[in-house]
Amino acid sequence: MISQPDQINEVDVAIVGGGPSGSTVATLLKKYNPELSVMILEKAKFPREHVGESQLPGISAILDEMGVWDKVEAANFPVKVGASYTWGKGDEAWDFDFYPAEEFVDEPRPAKFEGQRRYTAFQVERDRYDEILLRHAEEMGTIVREETMVREVMVNGDRIDGLRLDSGEIIHARHYVDGSGHAAILRKALGVESEAPTHLRNVAFWDYWDNAKWAVEIGVGGTRVQVRSLPYGWMWFIPLGPSRASVGLICPSEYYKETGMSPKELYERAIKEQHEIRELLKDAKSTSGNNVLTTKNWSHLADRLVGENWWVCGEAAGFADPILAAGMTLAHGTSREVAYSILEVERGEHDPQWIKSMYDEKGRRNIRQHIRFAEYWYAANGRFTDLQEYCTKIAKDAGLKLSPQQAWRWLAQGGFTNQNIEQAGFGTFDIGSSKKIINQFSGRQSSFQITKLNEFKLNLKNAEEVYLGDFKNGRITPVMCYKRGESMLPMSGAWKTMVEILKNESDLETIYGMLSNRISDVAISGARGIGIFIYLQALEVMVNEGWVIGKHNKKRPLGNLDGGRLIRSDSESRESMKDAKGTIKFAFDKAPTE
Ligand SMILES: Cc1cc2nc3c(=O)[nH]c(=O)nc-3n(C[C@H](O)[C@H](O)[C@H](O)COP(=O)(O)OP(=O)(O)OC[C@H]3O[C@@H](n4cnc5c(N)ncnc54)[C@H](O)[C@@H]3O)c2cc1C
Structure with missing residues (x-):
């Protein structure tokens, strides 16, 4: 184990909490900028127990980026x-x-993060998992101080001037990160409220x-x-x-x-x-x-995720409900974005205000969508026969009607195109899964709009050009994005591919053929259906949000899109x-x- 001097009390980044959030921020900061001094302050001695064991596949790619996937895989979690x-x-x-x-x-296991394993997740014992991540952050050069409780946050307006530890020692940093989970110690000290927008x-x-x-x-x-x-x-x-x-x-x-x-x-x-x-x-x-x-x-969402010299991520930022098994995905995801944001602020090449508001808006919208989805799950579960009043109240307070079309419109209010600049998504779920879930709960079929259409025309009229960030390889690169009202169409990933195709083609069968060729070159057999579907979901959302005008040409075949x-x-x-x-x-x- 690398010994860490307790004497250091001035660092570039001080992170409160050594859970998945804290370790993710620290590891990515050290990976992309080893010169930064990063300290994790964790009140417990690891390994420590924690609830929240079932992950979603989105985490696997982040573990790989952190360089810790092999270590997690070696632990032989299911x-x-x-x-x-x-x-x-x-x-x-x-x-x-x-x-x-x-x-x-x-x-055989341990396997590599490739092929079919790119699409799976882990079920982890949190004491072992969190310790693997924390030790990894330490090996990357993070100063990890366990059994170190942050007792007081020295707040000065919207700034933090220092963190007073149990011992009385004060830690100073240029950036402070709240990864303290449910305790949300920085957020609460700063007086940032957290709304509990649901009855969950x-x-x-x-x-x-x-x-x-x-x-x-x-x-x-x-x-x-x-x-x-x-x-x-x-x-x-x-x-x-x-x-x-x-x-x-x-x-x-x-x-x-x-x-x-x-x-x-x-x-x-x-x-x-x-x-x-x-x-x-x-x-x-x-x-x-x-x-x-x-x-x-209880589900909650912080009013702000960023301030002058502080950032909030993971459960301190918000939480939906265990039914979605998305808490850790949000924790790793928001923490990755905090690391990227701090790296860019340190580089000084972009307007820090652009970086901060992007993190705040995207993070909060994403958590809100999760809460919305969780509300829908509870309101629509016909099996809660003893909880009818509770389910009705959730639906009523949320303004949710349960017919498939109405439920879909209600869920779509937070927008789909601006969730993920690469592909259409609804929180951590893709559009197809969300739609299938609605069908499953209502017992009725609501199909994709594009199954009734077969000619498509791009419609970028009156769109303004704005910039969103693409978070890759430790850099945030501005990506041009069409914006009309609240709707965004980023020129990257599946969106960009669809826009490029639609500039020259309008016929569904031709478009489908082009997508199939593209996928068969790159995807393994089990993932081909998933691959094509990513593009078709993008098309569905583009039609929904008016970026594409669809028509039905009776002389041409319709598509049979079974995303489920x-x-x-x-x-x-x-x-x-x-x-x-x-x-x-x-x-x-x-x-x-x-
Ligand atoms: C009942 C339940 C079931 C769940 N099931 C799932 C699931 O199946 N899948 C899923 O993905 N998520 C699940 N979650 C959510 C998941 O547990 C959290 O999203 C995840 O633990 C958040 O990670 P984090 O790093 O933000 O916070 P944490 O893991 O809570 O880490 C915060 C750390 O901060 C430390 N800390 C706190 N205060 C201080 C202080 N003052 N000074 C120093 N250190 C401090 C704590 O000791 C802790 O180690 C569930 C949650 C609940 C409540």
């Missing part, structure tokens, strides 16, 4: 290929795969189990997280190792209070009543001696897995019944 849900309408479970399970080939006031109860079964094994080390609804809440079952699992229950805090039950009683009742999880835990033992852990997890290949019922999924390329093993031949 590979998350997708998740299985009982949620919405209907009795059957449905699956959401990031990569088609039937295409997932057996591949839930409580969580969870425990860890040994000798638990996996519902499904996919290839080598791959599986699906299980999410199961109950009439009064939902449960997660996250495999964390060959036989270790995290199992939790989430329900509204009001409901919990009304039952008068203890956390342990309510948790045990839920396991008893959720037959699949009960079966997976049949031979398992609680590792805590049935000491059920508990926390409240990766979201399907359990029985469809099992059927297609009969011809799987790799090993598939289910815990039960059929999903167990009551």
Whole structure:
């Protein structure tokens, strides 16, 4: 271990918190500018326990950029290929795969971040994961001070003048980063409020189990997280190792209070009543001696994420709800952007105000979209039969109507084109998945607009040109972006490709052919469908937002755009897995019944 002098009390960047956010900011700062002195102040001694184990694939690319993917992979955490849900309408479970399970080939581990593994995520034991990341930040040259609590933030207007530690020592820096998670120590000291814009006031109860079964094994080390609804809440079952699992229950805090039950009683009742999880835990033992852990997890969004010499990222900036399993993705993502922003401010080549407002606007919009999506999930879950009032209230307060078209319009209010300058997205979800989820919850089909059209014409009329940032290789490069009203069309990634194609072609079949050629040169077989779909989703959003005018030419064929290949019922999924390329093993031949 590299020894760190406690005497250093003046650094370029001081980061409060050594969780995923703090380690991501520090590692990327040191990677791209080793000259910067960076210090993490962490109150705990690592490894320390933390809830939040199920990741999304977007994190994997950030781990790779940080140079830590191989270390995380070497820890042999289960590979998350997708998740299985009982949620919405209907009795059957449905699956959401990031990569088609039937295409997932057996591949020895540790593997590299390439091929199919670019599309998967990890399910991590947070004590081990967070420690790997913190040690990595340290190896990159970060001064890591554990068991070091920031006791006081010395605020001077919108500036921070220093951080007073428990010992009385004061740390001074040019930039201060709040990566302190739920504690949000800098944000609160600065008086930056955090709105709790929803009624998602839930409580969580969870425990860890040994000798638990996996519902499904996919290839080598791959599986699906299980999410199961109950009439009064939902449960997660996250495999964390060959036989270790995290199992939790989430329900509204009001409901919990009304039952008068203890956390342990309510948790045990839920396991008893959720037959699949009960079966997976049949031979398992609680590792805590049935000491059920508990926390409240209310969604929130900070009013500001940046100030004169401070930045807020990760959970300190905002949180939606565990149902989306997106907390860590937001933590890594916002932290990466903070690192990039500080690097650019230090270089002094761009207007710092441009950099700061971009971080603030994009970060807050992204968190808000997640909160919106979580509200939709709760409002639309027909299985919450004991929580009808709660669901109706969420929908009413949010102004949400549940028909597929109305729900889609409501979700789209935050905009799609300006989420990600490379491709169409809705928070961390793509447009196709979001749409499929709406169909799944409503039990009705709402198709893509572009399936009714086959001639497309670019419409850039009255658009002004503005600049957004492209965050790559440690640099923020301005990217020209068309702007009309609130809608943005960045000239990068899938957007740019579609604009270039549409400048010369209008016929759907020709466009599709051009996209297929482009994809077959670069993508592995399991990812080709995903690849084409990225472009078609961009086209859908461009039509939705008026950047493209679509027409139906009766003499030409229409497209059949099924973006939901990766979201399907359990029985469809099992059927297609009969011809799987790799090993598939289910815990039960059929999903167990009551
Ligand atoms: C019930 C529940 C379930 C969840 N499930 C998921 C999930 O399945 N998937 C997912 O992606 N996310 C999930 N999350 C969210 C996830 O846990 C967080 O998004 C993630 O931990 C945020 O990382 P962070 O680095 O911002 O904060 P943290 O991981 O909380 O790290 C903050 C660090 O700051 C330190 N600190 C705090 N105050 C001080 C101080 N004064 N001085 C020094 N150090 C300090 C703390 O000790 C801590 O180590 C869940 C959250 C909850 C509540």
